[in-house]
Amino acid sequence: MHVSSVEVRRSRPVTITVASLIFLIFGIFTLVAGFVVFGLLGILAGAGSEGPAVIIFSILGGLGAVIVVVGLLYLATGYGLWNMRGWAAILGMLICLINIMITSFLQGMFPMYSWYYDRLGVEWSYGFFLSSVSSASHWVDILIFILIAISWRAFEEQR
DSSP states (O other), rough: OOOOOHHHHTOOOOHHHHHHHHHHHHHHHHHHHHHHHHHHHHHHHHHHHTTHHHHHHHHHHHHHHHHHHHHHHHHHHHHHHTTTTTTHHHHHHHHHHHHHHHHHHHHSOSSOOOOOHHHHOOHHHHHHHHHHHHHHHHHHHHHHHHHHHHHHHHHHEEE
């Protein structure tokens, strides 16, 4: 059976399919979380709060807006990877590198078993949960970075 060059050009490696699906799933969750934070804190800021509470709720509401933008970046990256766009591979690798730096910083600041939790008044299980999520995110970002990197040639062939 003869395969046309158009079909060959449009083939997507499994590694990129996995990376794009992860970006799309994370994008949806991040977008929903951002809207929840943005909406909830926006409501709290306007619900008769006074003084410093309004400022704090407004700042955290702004954080929700930033989370929404990050979610949109994840979705754009997932869509671009799905369609084998070179810009999406570069953006995906940059997002992974930034996330790896952030999670490395957080893991250094809040180690899994730390006496800081007692001093900060944070329950051990909560600190353990935060450290576990940060660690899982760290390894997922490394995995996605590797998936995109080993498939780089497929993006070069698309040009």
